Amino acid sequence: MAITLTEHLFVPLSDGTRLAARLWLPEGAEAKPVPAILEYIPYRKRDGTRARDEPMHGYFAAQGYAVLRVDMRGSGESDGLLDDEYIKLEQDDALEVIAWLAEQSWCDGAVGMMGKSWGGFNCLQVAMRRPPALKAILTVCSTTDRFANDIHYMGGGLLNDNLWWGAIMLAFQARPADPLLRGDDWRAQWIERLNHMPFWPALWLAHQRRDAYWKHGSVCEDWNAIQCPVMAVGGWADSYTNAVPELLEHLTVPRLGLLGPWAHIYPQDGVPTPAIGFLQEATRWWDHWLKGEDRGIMAEPMLRAFVEDGQSPVSSSKPASEGRWRGEAFWPSTAIADTAFYPQSGGTISSQAGAGTTSIRSPLYTGTACGEWMGTGVIGDMPGDQRIDDGLSLTFDSAPLTEDCEILGQPVIDLLLSSDRPLAQMAVRLCDVSPDGASQRISYGVLNLAHRDGSEDPKPMVVGQATPIRIKLKMCGHRFASGHRIRFAISTAYWPILWPAPEAATLSVDLAGSRFTLPVRARDAVPLPVSFAEPAHGPFAPITQLSQSKLGRSVSIDTLTDTATYMTVGEGGLFGEGVFRFDEIDLTLDHGLNRTLTVQADDPLSARSSISQYFDLGREGWQIRIETETAMTGTADEFHLTGSVRAFENGELVVERLYDQSFPRDHL
CATH class of the missing domain: 3.40.50.1820 (Alpha/Beta hydrolase fold, catalytic domain)
Structure with a gap:
């Protein structure tokens, strides 16, 4: 048409x-x-x-x-x-x-x-x-x-992406309207917006518990x-996976869920592949509810989910995912049952409760193989081989599996533990360990222990008191192959995903009061057919590629100071798009960002995150450049945020904004 x-x-x-x-x-x-x-x-x-x-x-x-x-x-x-x-x-x-x-x-x-x-x-x-x-x-x-599932906080802990996303918003919102559309008032409007610009990360850091702002x-x-x-x-490589099963379980209206292997991308362009004919699926949805035409969409399983196979995590790049589609007629599914595993003192798991206690105090840079909190499909943003992080954590492994084990849902970790500090945090990872020892992260969860009973009214841990703790990991779909091992890893830090607690804490786990639960799909469950057309698209916007992006990620440890530095560099296209021109509107865009996160192994107050960024756009005779700088540090009592925005027109500085704000730490 x-x-x-x-x-x-x-x-x-x-x-x-x-x-x-x-x-x-x-x-x-x-x-x-x-x-x-x-x-x-x-x-x-x-x-x-x-x-x-x-x-x-x-x-x-x-x-x-x-x-x-x-x-x-x-x-x-x-x-x-x-x-x-x-x-x-x-x-x-x-x-x-x-x-x-x-x-x-x-x-x-x-x-x-x-x-x-x-x-x-x-x-x-x-x-x-x-x-x-x-x-x-x-x-x-x-x-x-x-509060619980966005880019600012996770498990009651502060995500470093709060600063990252705040910095992105500074650059995004500092760009002016196009004069060719806006007309003569574009510059006055631009200056008004720049002078009004909120300091985005500070807006969100001002609310450190689940108050009315987040509700x-x-x-x-x-x-x-x-x-x-x-x-x-949603997609497994994205951070927003839990919403799909939650909506299916709690809404009462007609509803469907779709979970693929993808990052934060529409599924017709999905990475990791396989991408699907999502626009055709969406059209079937719209035809049913907007046109009243039955195209069979409501006869599909309530949840269609891609169950991934284990894959060698040789690097943090994952352009493709192997696996199969599963259809669940309803969610929660009767084909999935909780299976309990119990940690043992020897670092194993079994079907019987364990005994004894074990302790862990991880270096604060544990987590450097985490990848990005939110995968965007860019090379290198996926979690890499977890063996280094596993070595800095408390791990519990199954014996090599004698048959495949397929899971679909949210793993749950119940621990009876005590802390030697009132404020502490922990991370739990579920990994697939292949026969050669490579460790692939399948899911994870983090918890600020002050939020163990909820995030509206956090309470410090009672030092030395055994306390029941529950962590629900991210929704996942995975098949552990025969011969592989299931690994649960517990650490007291997860940098650079999570900002550290004000003191380094040692956690002691009572094994007799602890268990790990996986949502195991029955091997004899009758599969519901799931299939998709190949991806389709309308006409693409005419674009001239001027240069490819340059992406870099690195982790280094200064052995003299025991300080880890985690760096991300994106030049000429932050999300891998490169420098390009929209030909129809003769507009060229170039975006770059350098992010550096450092922390010393045993000093949480050494943590620092800093981001420098530029955004260039324009055409002949109209060149706009935005430069931003943001940084965050913390003392035992407060967080300190600084930032700047500088906006240029044809090389001349138009507006400069400076930000400097501090916030008391609220059980964080």
Whole structure:
């Protein structure tokens, strides 16, 4: 079906604000209205997501849908200012956009909403508000709990990605609107936004427990608020996997889940492969709920999940994953049962409870083989061979398996332990150990022990008192092959994923009161058929590649000071895209970042994270450069954040912002 593309239009809001949008329309929609699909994010429809939007939204339009890609208030060419993520005003604006869509002459009144990451979050949040025209949503790489499962905190511990993402947002939001679309006021608007720019990582560090700030927009606060059908999608290489089973278990509306091997990417472009024909699956979903056409999508298993085979972790690169698709008619699945393993004093596991105690105090740089908290499909961002981290941890291994063992779900670790410090943290990893000794991380979980009973009212550990602790690891799907061993590894640090507790602690584990539980899929479970078409796309945006990106990752240990330095370097394309030009709009983009994280083995107050970054965009006669610097350190009592943003136009400094904020440590 032929389509027309409107490069730029404004959606008017009741307060006079205008939101910038791109619109794809199937030919004939004015005469015969069609349903509409909305994607609503702050990532600049003009240049930020153009390469992804063209083949995806163009495909949907060719299937008979109007597609509107909207920049949120304060981003791209839209009016206004952006104050934070997921605020009520963001949702209010979305409600107006949906109502506006439903009233357009080319729309038949039915609206669907889709998105990945930020867009996946606000799909769920807007669905909770129940706009009448919203008939279904499709949420990808999202969360149900903004404190427990987002880029800021994990297990009540502070993620180093809080600073990383805050730095990215400084650069993203410091870019101006395109003068070719915005007109003569582009520069005044740019300066206003720069002068208003919040210090993003500080916004989130100000809330170190699960308070009202995080409860707002967390779907788990009221599952019944969502009354439209939901399709939830995630990938094992991404950080947002738990939302899919949680939505399937707790929602009561028609719902489907899809979990593949992918990183933080739409599945039609999924890495690690295999990618799938996701746009065809999404079209089946939209046809059912927006057009009333039964394409068989609701006859699919409630959960379709890719169960991965063990793979040699010779490096942190994983372009492809081997395995098979499994279909579960319902979730939780009756084909999956909890199987308990008990740690033994010799570092093994068995079917009988153990005895005795064992202790661990890991070097604070334990975790350097962790890869990125959020995989983005870039070479090197996957976890590598875990043997070094295993050697710095308390490990418990099974005997070599005599038959395959397939798991699908969330492993659970129950420990009876004591700490010699009131504030401590721990990490637990599930690994697949091959006959040659290589150790592949399958799943992991971390816990700030002050949050052991919840994150709303954290409490220090009572020093020396045996305390029951439970950690749920990330959702995973994996087949341990015959001859391999199952390994559980426990450490008291997980750097550079997690900022360390203020004191290095020793944890003692009472083996008699501890067990590990795996969600084992029955070998005789009747498989439900699962198949997908090959990936399809609409026309791609014309791009000229000017240079390839340069990516580097390294870990080094200074043996004189016992200090580890973890470095990530991305030049000419932070996510591997390189330096390129969008030919249709004659706009060149170049993004680079250097991140350095250091910590001494036995001194948590030595921890430091720093990020320097640039973003260049422009065309002849209009060159914009953004430079940012951010850093974080900590004392026993507070965190200290510093930052700067420098914005240049044609080589001349336009605005410089400096940030310097400290926050008391709250059981962290």
